Amino acid sequence: AQRVTQPEKLLSVFKGAPVELKCNYSYSGSPELFWYVQYSRQRLQLLLRHISRESIKGFTADLNKGETSFHLKKPFAQEEDSAMYYCALSENYGQNFVFGPGTRLSVLP
Amino acid sequence: KAGVTQTPRYLIKTRGQQVTLSCSPISGHRSVSWYQQTPGQGLQFLFEYFSETQRNKGNFPGRFSGRQFSNSRSEMNVSTLELGDSALYLCASSLMTGILEQYFGPGTRLTVT
Numbered sequence: 001a002q003r004v005t006q007p008e009k010l011l012s013v014f015k016g017a018p019v020e021l022k023c024n025y026s027y028s029g030s031p032e033l034f035w036y037v038q039y040s041r042q043r044l045q046l047l048l049r050h051i052s053r054e055s056i057k058g059f060t061a062d063l064n065k066g067e068t069s070f071h072l073k074k075p076f077a078q079e080e081d082s083a084m085y086y087c088a089l090s091e092n093y094g095q096n097f098v099f100g101p102g103t104r105l106s107v108l109p
Numbered sequence: 110k111a112g113v114t115q116t117p118r119y120l121i122k123t124r125g126q127q128v129t130l131s132c133s134p135i136s137g138h139r140s141v142s143w144y145q146q147t148p149g150q151g152l153q154f155l156f157e158y159f160s161e162t163q164r165n166k167g168n169f170p171g172r173f174s175g176r177q178f179s180n181s182r183s184e185m186n187v188s189t190l191e192l193g194d195s196a197l198y199l200c201a202s203s204l205m206t207g208i209l210e211q212y213f214g215p216g217t218r219l220t221v222t
Contacts, residue, residue, distance in 0.1 A: 043112070044152075044199065044213040086152065096165055097142065099152035 003027075004089050004100035012106045013077050021072040021103050023061075023087030032090040033070040035061055036099070039083045047072075047085070057081070077107045111136065113202050113214035121220045127188040130217045134181050134202030140164075141183035142211060143175060146197040155198075158183050159206035187219075195221045 003026045013019050025031060033050040048056045050063040050070060061072045070087060087100040114133045122128050134141050142165075143155040154167035158177035175185045181202075187194055197218050201211035 043215055044201075046210055046212075049210070096167065097154045097157075099144075099154075101151045 004087050004098050006085075006087055006100040006103045008103045009101070010104045010106065012108060014108050015079055016076050019074050019077040019081070019105065019107075021085050021087075021105065023070045023072065023100055025068050025070065025087075025089050027068075027089060027091060029091055033061075033063055034088045034090070035059070035070075035072050036086040036088055037083050038086070044086070077105075079107045079109060081105060082107045113200060113212055115198075115200050115214040115217050117217060118215065119218045119220075121222060122190050123222055124190055124192060126190050127186065128190060128219060130185045130187075130198055130200075130219070132183045132185070132200030132202075132214060134183070134200075135212055138202035138204055138212070139181050140203045140206045141177055141181065142201045142203070143183070143185050144199040144201065145169075146199055146216070147195075152199070155185070157206065164206050190221045192221050195219060 005024045007022055035047040036044050037047045038044045048061060059072055059074045061070050063070050082105055084102050084104050086102045090097045113135055116131045132141055140159040142157040144152050145155055146152045155169055155173055156163055156175055157165040158175060161177045172188045175183060177183045197216045199216045200214045203211045
């Protein structure tokens with residue numbers, strides 16, 4: 001069975017500080033991994049996918065198959081990054097889709 | 110393009126009743142997925158419909174069912190409601206099956222009393 005864990009329920013950092021949101025997964029196959037974000041009073045939206053290898057809003061995430069991790073990083077946090085972040089995993093192009101419990105990021109001024 | 114829309118936005122039902130929620134995907138999107146979001150369990154995948162067929166299903170009892178119409182609109186039905194079914198039900202659409210890039214609706218908040 002697949003499982004996605006995000007060890008921190010809440011992460012607070014100061015503006016300008018680096019931020020890392022942790023995500024670990026357990027899955028025996030080749031996963032498709034995502035980060036979704038939900039800003040206050042907005043819909044859940046896709047932030048980035050691991051296969052895209054792109055940087056969105058300054059965020060990057062690297063898939064580490066050895067450590068089964070997909071941590072989300074940003075070198076300099078901004079106040080507008082405050083939101084709920086969910087790591088998610090999909091197997092075999094959509095055979096089930098599992099979200100982690102989420103981490104609330106609070107960027108302090 | 111208009112985003113994913115869900116109706117109704119809020120609903121209050123009594124235990125034992127049934128409920129139908131509706132989701133209209135983004136124009137041109139053919140896949141619709143449903144999720145249940147609760148404080149205790151987080152976001153849980155219910156099922157995915159593509160071309161009017163259920164393609165994937167999460168681990169929910171048979172009381173939860175859905176369907177998709179030829180215009181890709183989807184409905185989700187919950188029969189014999191239980192208190193634990195109180196949740197935010199989210200619908201997401203994507204261009205094709207495979208749940209790769211999903212676009213979420215605002216959700217329907219269901220309260221069971």
